[in-house]
Amino acid sequence: MSKFDTYFLMKVEDAKAYALEKLPDFGWDEATVQVKEIGDGNLNYVFRVWDDKGHSVIVKHAGEQLRISADMRVSTDRNRIESEILMIQDKFAPGSVPKVYMYDTVMCACIMEDLSDHRMMRYAMMDHEIFPRFADDITTFMVNTLLQTTDVTMEHKEKKAKVKSFINPELCEITEDLVLMEPYNDINGRNLVFPPNKEFVQKELYDDKKLHLEVAKLKFHFMNNAQALLHGDLHTGSIFIKQDSTKVFDPEFAFYGPIGYDVGNVIANLVFAWDNGRAYQEKEFCDWALKTIADVVDLFKVKFLKAFDEKVTEPMAKVEGFKEYYLDTVLADTAGYTGTELHRRTVGMAQVKDVTTIEDERKRALAERINILLGKELIMNRDKFKTGQDYLDALKRAADKAREDYHG
Numbered sequence: 001m002s003k004f005d006t007y008f009l010m011k012v013e014d015a016k017a018y019a020l021e022k023l024p025d026f027g028w029d030e031a032t033v034q035v036k037e038i039g040d041g042n043l044n045y046v047f048r049v050w051d052d053k054g055h056s057v058i059v060k061h062a063g064e065q066l067r068i069s070a071d072m073r074v075s076t077d078r079n080r081i082e083s084e085i086l087m088i089q090d091k092f093a094p095g096s097v098p099k100v101y102m103y104d105t106v107m108c109a110c111i112m113e114d115l116s117d118h119r120m121m122r123y124a125m126m127d128h129e130i131f132p133r134f135a136d137d138i139t140t141f142m143v144n145t146l147l148q149t150t151d152v153t154m155e156h157k158e159k160k161a162k163v164k165s166f167i168n169p170e171l172c173e174i175t176e177d178l179v180l181m182e183p184y185n186d187i188n189g190r191n192l193v194f195p196p197n198k199e200f201v202q203k204e205l206y207d208d209k210k211l212h213l214e215v216a217k218l219k220f221h222f223m224n225n226a227q228a229l230l231h232g233d234l235h236t237g238s239i240f241i242k243q244d245s246t247k248v249f250d251p252e253f254a255f256y257g258p259i260g261y262d263v264g265n266v267i268a269n270l271v272f273a274w275d276n277g278r279a280y281q282e283k284e285f286c287d288w289a290l291k292t293i294a295d296v297v298d299l300f301k302v303k304f305l306k307a308f309d310e311k312v313t314e315p316m317a318k319v320e321g322f323k324e325y326y327l328d329t330v331l332a333d334t335a336g337y338t339g340t341e342l343h344r345r346t347v348g349m350a351q352v353k354d355v356t357t358i359e360d361e362r363k364r365a366l367a368e369r370i371n372i373l374l375g376k377e378l379i380m381n382r383d384k385f386k387t388g389q390d391y392l393d394a395l396k397r398a399a400d401k402a403r404e405d406y407h408g
C-alpha cells in the first residue's frame, strides 16, 4: 500500500516522497533530496526534485481545478495525453522534448527530465536574448512531429486509433472558447481589455462581422480537421531554450487538428517578443525576431516538402500537384491561426507577459493595436500568406497604420 494509490492534490513534500517512491533506482542521495514548486503555467503543479549528487527530475501533476481559475475544471487525463505525446514526439524528433521517466494515471502525474539548464523562451526573449538556431530547431520539430502523424504517412487505421486516443475534449474546449470565440464577442465576460484600447477593440474585434465569419470558419476547421497530432499550445512558454538546444514541453492540449494551428502559435508568439523589443528599442533583438518569423515560415515550407517526398506512403497523396495543394492549405491555416493567437493573447483572459509588462502605457497600447491589425489581415487574407516576407510586409503595414492612428 502506498499513499499514492489514490488520487489527491500533492503538496511539495508529497512530490518529494512521490519521486523517491516512483524512481527507486534513480540513485537518489535521500539525505540531501530537496523539492520546490516551480510551476508558472495556468493549469498544473510543477515540482523540481533534486539532490546534492546531481540527480534531478520534474514532477508534473494535474489538479482537478485550473490554477488560472478555480471555476474551471478539466479532466486530469490531460497528464496521460501529455506523457504519451511526449514519447511520440521523442520518437519522431529525438531529443526535442524532455524524456518521460514514468507516468501515472492514478496520481495524474508524470516524472520527466529536468531541463533547468535551459530557460523558458518567453522570459529569455523578454531579456532580449537572441537564439540564432531557433528557427531551424522549431521547424525541424514541427515538420517531423506533424507530418509523420498524418494520413499522408501513417497507415489509416492506426492513425484513426491515435485520433481516438488523443481526443481531448475539455482542453480543446478551452481553445475553442478562449481563442476561437471570446476575443470577438466577450460572451463569457472574462476578456481583459487594456483600457486605452477599449474603443479600438470594440470597433476592430467586437463589431467586425466579416472578421467574425472568417473566425467562425477557422473555429470549425480546428474542430473538424483531424490532420495531425498537434502540440496544441505551442507558444514560447511551452519552449525551454539555451544557445545550443531547443526543447518543447507542456503538450497537454495535444489532439488531432490542423497543422497550421501549431505553426501559427509559434509565429504569433515571436510577434509578441518583437512587440516587447520594439517597446524597449532593442533593435538587434527586433531584427532577429523579424528574421526568425520569416525563417520559420520559409524553413517550414522547404522541410515540409522534402519530408513529404521522403515519408509519403499514401498513393493518392503522391498524385502530382497534391503536395503543393496540401502545403498551401497548411500555410493558409498558419496565417489564420497566427491571427487568432495574436488576438486572444491581446484581449482574452490568458495574456502574455511580453506585452503586459510593457510599462509605458502608450507603447503597450500601440503594441496591442499592431497585434490586432496584423491578426485581422492574417485572418482575412490568409490564403495570400505564402512566404516569410509576406508576414514581414503585413507587420510593417499594421505597425504603420497603428502608428498613424495613435501617434505612439
Ligand code: SR1
Pocket (backbone or CB within 6 Å): 041, 042, 043, 066, 068, 072, 174, 175, 178, 233, 350
Ligand atoms: C485556462 S488555460 C489558459 C491558457 O493557458 C494555456 O497555456 C493555454 O494557452 C490556454 O488557452
Ligand code: MG
Pocket (backbone or CB within 6 Å): 041, 042, 233, 238, 250
Ligand atoms: Mg501550458
